Amino acid sequence: MHAASHRRKLGVYHSPWHLIGTFGLLALPLGFLLVFSATTKIAIPELLADVLVSSWRMLAAYTIAAVLAWLLAVSFFRGRRATVALPLFDVLQSFPTFALLPLAVLTWGPSSTTVILFLIFTIVWPMFFTILASLRAARRDWDEAVSIAGLSGWDYIRLYLFPVSLPGLITGSIIGIGEGWEALVATEIIVRTQNGLGEFFQTFATNPRVTALGIFGFLLLIFTINKLLWLPLLEWSHHETEE
Amino acid sequence: MQNVALELQNVSKAYQTKGSWSFENDRSGSDHVSVLSDISLAIKQAEILVLLGPSGSGKSTLLRIMSGLDQPTTGSVKLGKNLTASDISFVFQQFALLPWLSIRENVGLGLTARHIPRRTFDRIVERELKLFGLLKFAHAYPRTLSGGMRQRVGIARALATDPKIIFMDEPFSELDSFTATELRRELLEIWRLRKPTIVMVTHLIEEAILLSSRIAVLTPRPGRIERVLANPLPRPRDRRSPEFFALEDKLTALVKP
Numbered sequence: 001m002h003a004a005s006h007r008r009k010l011g012v013y014h015s016p017w018h019l020i021g022t023f024g025l026l027a028l029p030l031g032f033l034l035v036f037s038a039t040t041k042i043a044i045p046e047l048l049a050d051v052l053v054s055s056w057r058m059l060a061a062y063t064i065a066a067v068l069a070w071l072l073a074v075s076f077f078r079g080r081r082a083t084v085a086l087p088l089f090d091v092l093q094s095f096p097t098f099a100l101l102p103l104a105v106l107t108w109g110p111s112s113t114t115v116i117l118f119l120i121f122t123i124v125w126p127m128f129f130t131i132l133a134s135l136r137a138a139r140r141d142w143d144e145a146v147s148i149a150g151l152s153g154w155d156y157i158r159l160y161l162f163p164v165s166l167p168g169l170i171t172g173s174i175i176g177i178g179e180g181w182e183a184l185v186a187t188e189i190i191v192r193t194q195n196g197l198g199e200f201f202q203t204f205a206t207n208p209r210v211t212a213l214g215i216f217g218f219l220l221l222i223f224t225i226n227k228l229l230w231l232p233l234l235e236w237s238h239h240e241t242e243e
Numbered sequence: 244m245q246n247v248a249l250e251l252q253n254v255s256k257a258y259q260t261k262g263s264w265s266f267e268n269d270r271s272g273s274d275h276v277s278v279l280s281d282i283s284l285a286i287k288q289a290e291i292l293v294l295l296g297p298s299g300s301g302k303s304t305l306l307r308i309m310s311g312l313d314q315p316t317t318g319s320v321k322l323g324k325n326l327t328a329s330d331i332s333f334v335f336q337q338f339a340l341l342p343w344l345s346i347r348e349n350v351g352l353g354l355t356a357r358h359i360p361r362r363t364f365d366r367i368v369e370r371e372l373k374l375f376g377l378l379k380f381a382h383a384y385p386r387t388l389s390g391g392m393r394q395r396v397g398i399a400r401a402l403a404t405d406p407k408i409i410f411m412d413e414p415f416s417e418l419d420s421f422t423a424t425e426l427r428r429e430l431l432e433i434w435r436l437r438k439p440t441i442v443m444v445t446h447l448i449e450e451a452i453l454l455s456s457r458i459a460v461l462t463p464r465p466g467r468i469e470r471v472l473a474n475p476l477p478r479p480r481d482r483r484s485p486e487f488f489a490l491e492d493k494l495t496a497l498v499k500p
Contacts, residue, residue: 141339144312148333149400150356159355163343240343243386 013232022228029221036217040210047200051221054197057112058184061119062177068120069127069176070169074161077135086132093125101190110191115184122183127172134168135161166237174230181222247323248408248440249286249309254318255279255465256304277465278304281318284459284468288323288407289438293451296461296469297500302444303336303412305466309442310410326408329357332401334411338393340385346396347372347381353404371399375429391422398426402433411443415450427453431478448494452487453480460497469497 013019037044076085097118108114146160188198197218204210256279278301286292286309294302307313309320310333322330332353340349348355351368359367372378375395385393394414401409415423431454434441445451451458452474460469472493476486 139337139339141335141337142341144307144333145335145339145341145352145400147312148310148331149353149404150329151352152356155355159344159348159352160341163341243340243342 018232022232025224025227029217029224032217032220036213040213042210050195050197050200053112053195054184054188057115057119057196058177058180060112061116061180061184062123062173064116065120065123065127065176066169066173069124069172070131070165072124072128073131073135073165073168077132089125089128093129097121098190101187105191110193112193114191115187115193115196118187119180119183123176123180126175126179127169130172130175131165131168134165134171138164163240167234167241170230170234170237174226174234177225177230178222181218246288247285248288248290248326249323249442250321251282251284251309252319252321254282254305254308254315254320256301256308256313257316279308279315280465280467282466282468283318284471286408286440286442287456288440290456291434291441291443291454293455293458294442294444294461295448295451295458295494295498296446296466297463297498298446299464300461301464301466302446302461305461306410306412306442306444322408329404330407332404332406332409334394334397334401334409334414336413336416338385338390338397338417340393340396340400342385345382345384346377346388349385349396350377350399350403352400357404367403371403374402374433375399389422390418391426394418394422394426395429398430398433402437402439405437406439408440408442411441413444413446416445416447423450430454435478448491448498449482451494452476452490453482458494460494463499469499 013022033044033047036042037047072089076082076089101114101118104114104117108117142160142164146156151159184196185198185201188196189202190198192202193199197214201211201214204214255277257275257277260274260276282305294305296302304313308315310331311320311328312333322328341352344352347368350371351359351364354364354367368381369378372381375398377392377395377399380388380392385396388396394417397414401411415426418426427450430441441454443454455474457471457473459471461467462469472490474490476484476490481487
């Protein structure tokens with residue numbers, strides 16, 4: 001009981017040291033940025049601007065994709081609707097969205113809108129299918145207990161649907177964002193945006209040293225986000241649904 | 244319907260076994276399997292009716308149909324006068340506690356659904372927790388409790404909304420015999436004080452005799468009512484009495500494997 005209440009206070013982190021240690025990881029990409037800047041003679045604000053622009057595009061796309069994936073999953077996870085819709089979603093997730101990239105560039109130009117739109121298509125499907133798996137794996141008697149209790153509306157969402165879908169939401173976020181970073185850089189390079197990580201790699205395409213250091217910094221950033229956020233969240237979400 | 248809590252008329256249930264959308268009653272060689280057949284039964288207010296039958300006789304399916312968790316293929320289920328779906332609660336075989344909610348939140352689940360004011364919520368939940376000796380675990384989570392304590396939470400949750408009918412699906416089958424005995428005693432005490440209608444499924448003849456006002460014996464699949472017996476033994480029941488043994492023998496002869 002003590003452990004349970006202790007865990008509550010710190011949220012997803014086990015102990016104060018876990019919290020300090022995890023946030024201490026932030027020093028890694030920041031330190032690397034300094035080394036990178038000194039080695040390549042590229043100004044820090046310039047480097048930071050590219051990272052921040054791409055990160056903001058990723059955050060916007062992820063937020064929209066997460067909401068969309070969750071709404072789709074809770075709408076189609078059971079019953080007749082699921083039987084009809086799931087094969088359709090399976091086809092849709094296999095759709096080669098990049099075939100529409102030239103059309104998107106013609107419509108919105110090499111803008112953040114184009115990049116975010118293609119990121120949404122990349123992130124939404126893994127999230128949708130993992131949330132769906134979580135909802136379908138829920139014990140039937142949980143659903144029945146909630147039904148007998150008479151939970152409905154917002155109470156049904158906050159006390160049942162959301163907690164049940166949480167492990168899938170987090171697993172899907174890890175996979176979706178992982179694929180998303182790749183799609184982000186690719187889209188930024190293809191549509192030739194004026195800023196962002198794609199533009200950075202495009203600019204230094206002929207400089208292997210900067211490219212290698214950039215990729216290393218990029219991986220360091222992803223590693224830090226995973227350690228800071230996703231892995232503790234994943235562990236916590238599984239713990240929450242553990243009996 | 245006076246003094247009747249629930250009435251079933253010609254209830255049948257069949258499940259589809261092959262990929263067809265149509266749904267018909269079981270016929271030989273068809274793609275449906277019949278689980279329950281033509282069950283008619285009236286459950287009286289404030290009685291403990293035990294559904295007794297071998298594995299696969301459809302006891303749990305019948306209970307789920309009675310509670311509204313499942314629908315009959317044919318036939319009807321009617322609640323007694325002035326009773327609605329919110330007068331029903333259910334105790335599950337494997338407790339069905341929501342692991343992300345504390346014990347207090349689990350017990351108060353039905354109250355939350357009914358938007359009971361905070362002060363009344365606290366008072367009712369505290370009353371139920373106290374009744375089952377769970378007060379000091381109010382803020383713990385289900386995973387930290389033993390099976391017996393979890394089922395106490397399950398029963399407390401079922402009682403918190405002051406239901407008129409409580410359905411119980413083999414509620415003690417996951418517990419060790421000492422805990423099960425203790426919980427049966429607690430259940431009888433609560434029933435004596437509050438007098439809800441209880442419909443309980445079991446495959447244990449001794450448990451059926453200890454608890455029941457009446458016992459409905461089901462046949463093997465497809466489940467039909469073989470016989471409904473009134474339990475005449477005075478409470479508290481002595482499981483070593485000749486009358487107890489006589490009733491046990493009678494039921495053993497009726498329950499076909």
